[in-house]
Amino acid sequence: SNVAICPVEPGATVSDACASYADLDKLNARLNPALHDLVTETDFFSYYRLNLYNKKCPFWSDDEGLCGNIACAVTTLENEEDIPEIWRAEELSRLEGPKAHHPGKKEQRELERPLQGELGENVGESCVVEYDDECDERDYCVPEDESASAKGDYVSLLDNPERFTGYAGEGAHQIWEAIYRENCFSKPSSSEQSLGSVAIGGPFAGFSGMQGQAAQDLKSVMKEHGRQQASQVGKVEDNMEFDDECLEKRVFYRVISGMHASISTHLCYDYLNQSTGKWGPNLECYKQRLHTHPERISNLYFNYALMARAAGKLKDYVQDYTFCTGDPKQDKRTKNMALNVAKTIPAGPEIFDESVMFRENPLGETGISLKEDFRNRFRNVSRIMDCVGCDKCRLWGKLQTAGYGTALKILFEFNNEQPAPALKRIELVAFFNTLDKVSNAIKALGDFQRMLAEEKGVPVPGIVADEKQQDVTQEEEELDDDAWEKPTPKPKLTTWQETKHEIYVVWSVTKFILKSWIEIPQTIFIVLITELCRLWQRWLGLEITPRSWEFRLPTVDQL
Numbered sequence: 001s002n003v004a005i006c007p008v009e010p011g012a013t014v015s016d017a018c019a020s021y022a023d024l025d026k027l028n029a030r031l032n033p034a035l036h037d038l039v040t041e042t043d044f045f046s047y048y049r050l051n052l053y054n055k056k057c058p059f060w061s062d063d064e065g066l067c068g069n070i071a072c073a074v075t076t077l078e079n080e081e082d083i084p085e086i087w088r089a090e091e092l093s094r095l096e097g098p099k100a101h102h103p104g105k106k107e108q109r110e111l112e113r114p115l116q117g118e119l120g121e122n123v124g125e126s127c128v129v130e131y132d133d134e135c136d137e138r139d140y141c142v143p144e145d146e147s148a149s150a151k152g153d154y155v156s157l158l159d160n161p162e163r164f165t166g167y168a169g170e171g172a173h174q175i176w177e178a179i180y181r182e183n184c185f186s187k188p189s190s191s192e193q194s195l196g197s198v199a200i201g202g203p204f205a206g207f208s209g210m211q212g213q214a215a216q217d218l219k220s221v222m223k224e225h226g227r228q229q230a231s232q233v234g235k236v237e238d239n240m241e242f243d244d245e246c247l248e249k250r251v252f253y254r255v256i257s258g259m260h261a262s263i264s265t266h267l268c269y270d271y272l273n274q275s276t277g278k279w280g281p282n283l284e285c286y287k288q289r290l291h292t293h294p295e296r297i298s299n300l301y302f303n304y305a306l307m308a309r310a311a312g313k314l315k316d317y318v319q320d321y322t323f324c325t326g327d328p329k330q331d332k333r334t335k336n337m338a339l340n341v342a343k344t345i346p347a348g349p350e351i352f353d354e355s356v357m358f359r360e361n362p363l364g365e366t367g368i369s370l371k372e373d374f375r376n377r378f379r380n381v382s383r384i385m386d387c388v389g390c391d392k393c394r395l396w397g398k399l400q401t402a403g404y405g406t407a408l409k410i411l412f413e414f415n416n417e418q419p420a421p422a423l424k425r426i427e428l429v430a431f432f433n434t435l436d437k438v439s440n441a442i443k444a445l446g447d448f449q450r451m452l453a454e455e456k457g458v459p460v461p462g463i464v465a466d467e468k469q470q471d472v473t474q475e476e477e478e479l480d481d482d483a484w485e486k487p488t489p490k491p492k493l494t495t496w497q498e499t500k501h502e503i504y505v506v507w508s509v510t511k512f513i514l515k516s517w518i519e520i521p522q523t524i525f526i527v528l529i530t531e532l533c534r535l536w537q538r539w540l541g542l543e544i545t546p547r548s549w550e551f552r553l554p555t556v557d558q559l
């Protein structure tokens with residue numbers, strides 16, 4: 001029954017990465033709380049700047065009527081008028097919280113508070129505003145427009161969590177399709193048909209030659225995709241062979257698919273039932289979008305390995321980075337939190353080995369041109385995000401594309417041969433928030449698997465990251481390089497060791513019993529209050545709060 005609950009084999013190594021699912025779960029149990037603190041408790045990491053409204057969707061022109069309506073609009077349900085306004089897709093997709101316009105260079109220099117308190121009085125603006133924001137040659141991101149008016153707005157990431165928005169249908173599908181199409185790396189081609197009827201314009205015009213070549217490759221990608229679909233039936237992804245495809249193309253596809261899986265996980269986990277107005281995990285959504293597609297889960301873990309490896313490489317960089325120019329106290333706090341994240345991850349290639357990418361491959365493509373191709377495709381994905389017709393989705397879509405772009409920059413440009421390129425604030429914010437998203441998605445998968453096990457009445461499977469999270473002791477949480485331990489086989493115990501262990505168990509049981517006796521009055525009080533509340537709710541005809549207590553025997557581990 002575990003096979004049915006675990007879509008992937010926990011002990012299997014995530015293909016193209018170096019660690020197993022269980023290893024990554026174990027790492028995530030330590031990393032998730034550190035990341036959570038970093039992205040929720042610092043001004044630096046909780047505001048993002050993006051050009052939300054001024055950017056034109058370069059992919060479909062307005063004249064074709066696509067961006068103006070179907071492709072870019074938030075799709076609404078057919079009976080949307082029956083739904084209270086606050087639960088409608090359009091409302092859910094709207095950005096919330098304060099917004100501040102990016103100040104011009106003059107204001108940045110002259111004003112002590114360049115955003116003039118627009119984000120709130122307590123926000124350390126020197127942690128939020130950045131001066132130079134253009135991308136350099138080595139970037140995987142899209143340089144913003146030169147004009148000051150196009151510099152975008154600062155928005156709060158905490159006020160706009162990534163969750164269900166109702167954005168769906170033809171528009172959303174077209175975007176995903178276009179993004180996956182970027183997976184077509186150059187190869188001679190004859191068929192452009194498969195690129196469909198979408199007109200490529202704007203920045204994509206220069207790509208038409210490439211697209212022509214790419215069309216041929218699309219076929220093989222589709223074939224690959226078909227193979228993956230076929231293998232979903234009863235076969236876990238790690239047994240898949242990726243025979244005729246080069247590693248870089250595969251990595252590109254996996255990054256995109258992993259990002260898609262992460263978005264799907266978040267929207268299923270923080271789902272709105274539009275008829276009751278209740279938010280919460282939607283198990284059916286998980287089953288349909290993730291559980292039955294083990295390769296998507298594998299791609300999510302792959303992204304986690306890739307992002308975590310990049311974060312591990314950032315340790316020295318973060319050590320020397322100034323986060324808040326005008327607030328030394330917050331600067332120090334932010335730095336310590338970022339270091340906590342970087343230090344939790346092994347510094348070497350134990351999880352992901354990027355050095356095997358961008359070498360000359362059997363098809364004769366050189367590492368340099370592949371790298372260039374890779375970078376261009378990433379920039380295009382970032383541009384496609386401008387066509388996403390739901391503000392919140394666009395915010396997180398753009399942020400995560402930039403986050404993966406930054407991870408690739410770190411992986412391939414941070415080496416000992418040349419000085420590390422400077423990372424802009426926006427890149428660091430995108431990077432750590434993206435890592436946080438993937439980390440939360442992995443945690444949520446554990447919860448979903450637990451829910452599934454409960455639904456089926458079977459034991460909770462070992463892959464559940466959350467369970468391991470409870471096992472992390474204070475001592476283990478001390479963050480250092482050695483924190484990463486590969487599972488080792490259990491040594492055989494001598495008679496004396498076994499006796500000692502038995503004594504330890506007896507002692508733990510005795511302590512547990514005594515503690516339980518002492519706690520009895522408090523327990524009875526809590527149970528009584530809870531039950532009285534429930535009774536009261538029942539009497540008033542209100543919705544009854546689920547029980548927060550239960551009778552259960554402890555496991556040896558809990559003693």
Ligand SMILES: Cc1cc2nc3c(=O)[nH]c(=O)nc-3n(C[C@H](O)[C@H](O)[C@H](O)COP(=O)(O)OP(=O)(O)OC[C@H]3O[C@@H](n4cnc5c(N)ncnc54)[C@H](O)[C@@H]3O)c2cc1C
Nearest residue numbers: 163164165166167168172175176257260261267296393397
């Ligand atoms: C950039 C972006 C951000 C979004 N953010 C949000 C959000 O924050 N909240 C929200 O509620 N909705 C969001 N959406 C919409 C959401 O992703 C879905 O498009 C929508 O929920 C409809 O889902 P679907 O089941 O029709 O399939 P979709 O998720 O739209 O997928 C389309 C097709 O892609 C394939 N596919 C699906 N997942 C994968 C995968 N992991 N790897 C490979 N192939 C896959 C399948 O064949 C599927 O039919 C976003 C969409 C985009 C494009």
